[in-house]
Amino acid sequence: MKIVVLGAGVVGVTSAWYLARAGHDVVVIDRQPAPALETSFANGGQVAVSHAEPWANPGTLRRIPQWLWQRDAPMAFHPQPDWHQWLWMLRFLVECLPSRAERNTKATLALALYSLRMLQALRAETGIEYEGQSTGILHFYTDTRALDRAIHAAETLKRAGIAVQVKSADECVALEPAFGPSRARIAGGLYTPSDESGDAHKFTSALAALAARLGVQFRFNTSVEFIDARGGEVASVAVRNDDGTDDRVRGDAYVVALGSYSSPVLRAIGIGVPVYPAKGYSITIDLAEGDVAPEMSLNDEAYKLVYSHLGNQLRVAGTASLEGYNTEIDPARCEAIVRRTFALFPRAGRPERAQFWTGLRPATPSNLPCIGRTKMRNLFLNTGHGTLGWTLACGSGASLAQIVSGARPPVEFPFLSTLLEH
Numbered sequence: 001m002k003i004v005v006l007g008a009g010v011v012g013v014t015s016a017w018y019l020a021r022a023g024h025d026v027v028v029i030d031r032q033p034a035p036a037l038e039t040s041f042a043n044g045g046q047v048a049v050s051h052a053e054p055w056a057n058p059g060t061l062r063r064i065p066q067w068l069w070q071r072d073a074p075m076a077f078h079p080q081p082d083w084h085q086w087l088w089m090l091r092f093l094v095e096c097l098p099s100r101a102e103r104n105t106k107a108t109l110a111l112a113l114y115s116l117r118m119l120q121a122l123r124a125e126t127g128i129e130y131e132g133q134s135t136g137i138l139h140f141y142t143d144t145r146a147l148d149r150a151i152h153a154a155e156t157l158k159r160a161g162i163a164v165q166v167k168s169a170d171e172c173v174a175l176e177p178a179f180g181p182s183r184a185r186i187a188g189g190l191y192t193p194s195d196e197s198g199d200a201h202k203f204t205s206a207l208a209a210l211a212a213r214l215g216v217q218f219r220f221n222t223s224v225e226f227i228d229a230r231g232g233e234v235a236s237v238a239v240r241n242d243d244g245t246d247d248r249v250r251g252d253a254y255v256v257a258l259g260s261y262s263s264p265v266l267r268a269i270g271i272g273v274p275v276y277p278a279k280g281y282s283i284t285i286d287l288a289e290g291d292v293a294p295e296m297s298l299n300d301e302a303y304k305l306v307y308s309h310l311g312n313q314l315r316v317a318g319t320a321s322l323e324g325y326n327t328e329i330d331p332a333r334c335e336a337i338v339r340r341t342f343a344l345f346p347r348a349g350r351p352e353r354a355q356f357w358t359g360l361r362p363a364t365p366s367n368l369p370c371i372g373r374t375k376m377r378n379l380f381l382n383t384g385h386g387t388l389g390w391t392l393a394c395g396s397g398a399s400l401a402q403i404v405s406g407a408r409p410p411v412e413f414p415f416l417s418t419l420l421e422h
């Protein structure tokens with residue numbers, strides 16, 4: 001079959017790779033000049049099965065009133081005159097119910113574990129390089145009560161067979177010596193040795209090059225204008241080339257992997273997906289000899305920040321702001337990340353050199369992505385990966401390719417149609 005994949009972020013490119021491996025002819029369309037230049041560009045870098053618990057959980061519900069008044073709160077809501085935003089927020093509150101949060105965590109865990117296996121297999125097969133580290137993630141706490149709650153919550157991970165080791169403050173420093181100067185602040189941590197990290201942008205670019213060698217055609221600088229759907233199926237995709245000319249791209253099947261922009265494109269043909277942009281920020285610090293930055297990937301539970309050492313850079317990412325499709329950088333948010341980073345790691349490079357970035361997570365209220373077939377026979381989705389698009393990319397791409405090929409993915413996950421009914 002000829003498959004047209006819309007979007008060359010980490011999700012679109014992994015979809016294209018697994019579709020090509022399944023024997024399909026694949027063309028990928030993206031408005032950017034290269035892969036992974038939007039949300040997949042400078043994310044937190046964590047491949048974190050241990051992050052399966054969604055933002056929508058009872059703990060978040062308790063903290064929302066305090067965050068409403070905090071300028072640099074990890075989560076912010078800026079009301080827009082857009083009922084999709086309000087509906088998303090209401091659905092998010094529903095997903096905070098304990099039973100929903102538990103169900104969403106289990107489904108995410110299943111897909112994340114499968115995804116990690118697929119990433120490891122891909123690495124073994126192709127030798128793909130992306131500043132990857134397989135040294136686990138240390139989730140550290142500065143508050144003893146929060147640590148105790150986390151130890152309790154980690155039971156779900158343990159039941160799924162994921163190793164979680166409780167670490168004292170001294171053990172945290174032993175695992176990550178860069179904590180030395182801030183030892184007194186650390187209450188302890190949870191270490192998940194099977195987690196990984198790596199540069200999602202480098203991974204996606206390298207995988208796109210490998211996919212091109214398999215025959216996948218990439219059409220960059222090409223903007224998707226609309227999907228031409230008639231008679232219950234997609235007839236073509238209308239695109240605009242860089243030189244301003246219009247064109248139609250036709251295939252036997254179509255995959256929408258447009259990240260946050262999937263919703264408006266799909267809405268125009270009567271398909272509603274609960275995907276709304278959750279804006280996040282990252283800072284990237286170039287490291288020089290003599291700098292003392294964390295080597296291990298870390299998770300700062302108090303500030304909801306993640307740290308990854310990517311080659312000769314330190315990446316720190318976090319925050320979620322619901323404010324529509326605004327991609328302007330709010331310096332106050334980035335400066336808050338810089339302050340926290342250097343409060344903990346005073347010798348982690350030069351703060352004034354930190355590069356600021358923002359990206360729109362394609363977030364669903366449950367944090368479960370929409371993967372599978374739509375009500376249109378030849379239209380498939382792989383979108384809505386929210387906080388975990390890098391973690392879930394290989395498993396989502398492999399599952400999508402199996403569904404398109406008429407097979408059932410080997411993972412307990414509410415693939416599409418079930419999900420859209422929620």
Ligand SMILES: Cc1cc2nc3c(=O)[nH]c(=O)nc-3n(C[C@H](O)[C@H](O)[C@H](O)COP(=O)(O)OP(=O)(O)OC[C@H]3O[C@@H](n4cnc5c(N)ncnc54)[C@H](O)[C@@H]3O)c2cc1C
Pocket residue numbers: 006007008009010011012029030031032035036037038039040041042043044045046047048222223224225257258259260261279280281282306317318358359360361362383384385386387388389390391392
């Ligand atoms: C601050 C931050 C930190 C994060 N940290 C992590 C982490 O540590 N671990 C993790 O697993 N996940 C993390 N994520 C989430 C992860 O980055 C996303 O889930 C993932 O990048 C989404 O990938 P995607 O391919 O769906 O979307 P995108 O990367 O946005 O790809 C969509 C593509 O569609 C293209 N496109 C859109 N509209 C059009 C159009 N009309 N025409 C043509 N092309 C179009 C875009 O150019 C883009 O290339 C983080 C996200 C943020 C913002």
